[in-house]
Amino acid sequence: MRTRWIEIMVGFFMVLGILALLGLALNVSGLKLSDRHGDYTVHARFENIGGLTSRAKVTLSGVQIGQVKSIKIDTQRLVALVSLDIYSEIDYLSIDSSAKILTAGLLGEQYIGISVGFEDDNLKDGDYIDDTQSALVLEDLIGKFLFNKVSN
Amino acid sequence: MLNQFALLGRSVLDRLAGIGRSGGVVWQSLVAKPAPFVMFPLLLKQIYFIGVLSLVIIIVSGLFIGMVLGLQGYTILVDYGSEQAVGQMVALSLVRELAPVVTALLFAGRAGSALTAEIGLMKATEQLSSLEMIGVDPLRRIVAPRLWAGFISMPILAIIFAMVGIWGGALVSVEWLGIFEGSFWSNMQNSVSFTGDVLNGVIKAVVFGIVVTWIAVFQGYDCVPTSEGISQATTRTVVYSSLAVLALDFILTALMFGDL
Amino acid sequence: MSVNNSPESIIDISALSFSRGTRQIFRHVDMKIPRGKITAIMGPSGTGKTTLLKLIGGQLRPDGGHIEIDGLDVHGISRQQLFTLRERMGMLFQSGALFTDMSVYENVAFPIKVHTKLPDDMVRDIVLLKLQAVGLRGARDLMPSELSGGMARRVALARAIALDPDIVMYDEPFTGQDPIAKGVLVKLIRQINEALGHTSIIVSHDIQETMSIADNIFLLSDGEVIASGSPQELLSNQTEQVKQFMQGLPDGPVPFHFSDDDVLEDLYFTEER
Numbered sequence: 001m002r003t004r005w006i007e008i009m010v011g012f013f014m015v016l017g018i019l020a021l022l023g024l025a026l027n028v029s030g031l032k033l034s035d036r037h038g039d040y041t042v043h044a045r046f047e048n049i050g051g052l053t054s055r056a057k058v059t060l061s062g063v064q065i066g067q068v069k070s071i072k073i074d075t076q077r078l079v080a081l082v083s084l085d086i087y088s089e090i091d092y093l094s095i096d097s098s099a100k101i102l103t104a105g106l107l108g109e110q111y112i113g114i115s116v117g118f119e120d121d122n123l124k125d126g127d128y129i130d131d132t133q134s135a136l137v138l139e140d141l142i143g144k145f146l147f148n149k150v151s152n
Numbered sequence: 153m154l155n156q157f158a159l160l161g162r163s164v165l166d167r168l169a170g171i172g173r174s175g176g177v178v179w180q181s182l183v184a185k186p187a188p189f190v191m192f193p194l195l196l197k198q199i200y201f202i203g204v205l206s207l208v209i210i211i212v213s214g215l216f217i218g219m220v221l222g223l224q225g226y227t228i229l230v231d232y233g234s235e236q237a238v239g240q241m242v243a244l245s246l247v248r249e250l251a252p253v254v255t256a257l258l259f260a261g262r263a264g265s266a267l268t269a270e271i272g273l274m275k276a277t278e279q280l281s282s283l284e285m286i287g288v289d290p291l292r293r294i295v296a297p298r299l300w301a302g303f304i305s306m307p308i309l310a311i312i313f314a315m316v317g318i319w320g321g322a323l324v325s326v327e328w329l330g331i332f333e334g335s336f337w338s339n340m341q342n343s344v345s346f347t348g349d350v351l352n353g354v355i356k357a358v359v360f361g362i363v364v365t366w367i368a369v370f371q372g373y374d375c376v377p378t379s380e381g382i383s384q385a386t387t388r389t390v391v392y393s394s395l396a397v398l399a400l401d402f403i404l405t406a407l408m409f410g411d412l
Numbered sequence: 413m414s415v416n417n418s419p420e421s422i423i424d425i426s427a428l429s430f431s432r433g434t435r436q437i438f439r440h441v442d443m444k445i446p447r448g449k450i451t452a453i454m455g456p457s458g459t460g461k462t463t464l465l466k467l468i469g470g471q472l473r474p475d476g477g478h479i480e481i482d483g484l485d486v487h488g489i490s491r492q493q494l495f496t497l498r499e500r501m502g503m504l505f506q507s508g509a510l511f512t513d514m515s516v517y518e519n520v521a522f523p524i525k526v527h528t529k530l531p532d533d534m535v536r537d538i539v540l541l542k543l544q545a546v547g548l549r550g551a552r553d554l555m556p557s558e559l560s561g562g563m564a565r566r567v568a569l570a571r572a573i574a575l576d577p578d579i580v581m582y583d584e585p586f587t588g589q590d591p592i593a594k595g596v597l598v599k600l601i602r603q604i605n606e607a608l609g610h611t612s613i614i615v616s617h618d619i620q621e622t623m624s625i626a627d628n629i630f631l632l633s634d635g636e637v638i639a640s641g642s643p644q645e646l647l648s649n650q651t652e653q654v655k656q657f658m659q660g661l662p663d664g665p666v667p668f669h670f671s672d673d674d675v676l677e678d679l680y681f682t683e684e685r
Binding site for chain 2: 527
Binding site for chain 1: 200243305307312314315350
């Protein structure tokens with residue numbers, strides 16, 4: 001009787017632990033089990049990435065369509081080379097799409113916004129986005145502003 | 153003056169010898185050939201005493217800590233107009249730090265001290281000697297199931313702690329403070345990574361579980377078998393394991409999140 | 413189980429030395445414990461009688477000398493062999509040392525279940541017989557915390573003889589027992605020894621009870637055997653130390669006072685110091 005109670009309670013404990021782990025995985029970290037497969041990667045070069053980090057969001061009209069996979073230096077052109085993982089179901093980004101580094105709110109984290117162009121061909125795995133716009137760096141902006149003031 | 157040095161050296165040597173002995177105890181109990189049919193019921197019983205009976209204190213503390221985090225996070229973040237980020241703050245601090253560390257500290261106080269006292273009392277009442285004379289290795293019969301039970305229970309408790317805490321944080325910020333539920337959860341999901349944060353937190357919990365159980369079991373096994381000796385051993389368990397957990401937490405955090 | 417045919421002694425202790433910290437407990441002790449008899453090891457408190465039992469059981473390691481049981485060196489064999497050897501020994505601990513999380517029945521059944529693969533009903537028969545032998549068959553479902561001190565010791569005795577060992581060691585079996593319980597234990601030890609024909613070793617300082625059952629007595633003091641022989645021989649021994657212990661005199665070679673200072677000096681002249 002007592003042994004049985006112990007067995008039941010230990011089983012309950014284990015189930016509770018597994019449920020909590022599932023909760024952490026799905027609810028808290030937003031782990032999606034299936035759609036990691038079939039993502040495709042496109043690359044984009046930026047003059048300045050500002051505070052962009054890997055795992056930052058990639059959005060289309062504000063909707064997340066992927067995330068930043070890695071950030072490296074393109075050793076030939078000496079600019080930042082950013083690889084983007086795009087969800088496989090987003091297969092309608094035209095080849096002349098543009099990528100901008102945007103900031104969520106005034107102090108929020110930086111992410112990449114994609115705007116679609118007009119060509120019929122779509123981006124495929126390994127393609128490059130040519131039309132890019134670098135991050136707005138606050139110091140540069142202030143510098144420009146002051147310079148304009150002075151020259152005026 | 154020289155005597156002082158001698159004393160210092162002596163105490164360092166004693167400590168080192170103690171660490172060596174405790175390693176020996178763990179080694180012998182875990183490496184000794186396993187007897188699953190005998191082991192399994194004993195293991196279940198120990199998981200019950202160590203894990204299941206610690207559930208209540210873990211759930212209650214987790215809930216309150218999560219609620220406090222929600223409240224504090226809100227009052228700070230609302231000044232910057234980014235109170236939506238409270239979910240992210242609660243989840244990250246719980247998953248990365250508070251769940252493993254606070255669970256380990258509570259575990260040391262609740263289960264560790266009980267382990268030490270139980271094994272110490274068995275030693276004092278000659279039950280360990282008696283087992284040996286019956287021809288049963290007390291390391292296998294008494295120590296091994298408790299070690300395994302501690303190793304298994306502690307990470308599970310930490311995971312439950314984290315989940316309950318996040319739920320408590322959601323309760324406060326969504327239900328009481330009126331943060332929009334969708335942004336609470338989506339902010340959290342965008343910033344918490346499963347491999348980077350959740351798994352690292354679980355790894356921490358596993359390490360702490362091993363260390364706390366090890367200390368507790370060894371202190372019981374090695375204590376002076378008198379009532380005074382047992383009480384000192386119990387105190388040592390709580391003090392040593394708390395210090396070990398906090399120090400290890402710094403090292404692990406530096407390795408995992410510190411970009412070293 | 414191999415039973416050595418040497419009729420003389422089952423345990424042979426030679427040149428045994430042991431010390432705890434700086435305190436020397438045994439100095440080159442030699443002892444032969446005869447087979448099938450009841451041997452008592454006696455001596456004042458703190459002479460290491462219990463330590464001797466732990467040395468025989470292989471729980472402690474001597475600094476020098478050997479203990480051989482049927483020709484096997486207790487401290488020279490592997491851990492595995494030692495555990496096999498211990499199946500042939502039963503030990504009754506001073507506190508009883510019953511496993512507090514098991515009932516009386518389970519306590520007695522424990523060694524049988526660990527060392528044999530007998531079916532459950534056979535284990536049950538053996539346990540009930542052993543409990544019957546100590547008169548506690550009716551108490552099988554009680555927990556150790558529900559037993560009186562005397563009963564706990566009897567259960568522990570039933571557990572110690574559960575595997576029909578060749579050697580049974582009793583650590584202070586009479587200490588702290590009321591006269592009735594003492595009488596019961598004396599009778600039990602005698603009876604069981606005769607019925608099972610094993611060797612018994614009793615460590616005790618209860619002279620009356622021990623004298624009444626022992627065939628052979630070793631008297632230990634200050635790490636040495638100071639006298640040995642049958643109870644009658646010891647009683648007629650005229651050595652001061654032996655006389656003091658056997659007759660329970662308060663003062664003698666073991667002084668009543670802890671230090672030798674003159675009491676008058678201590679009382680009157682301390683202020684001048």
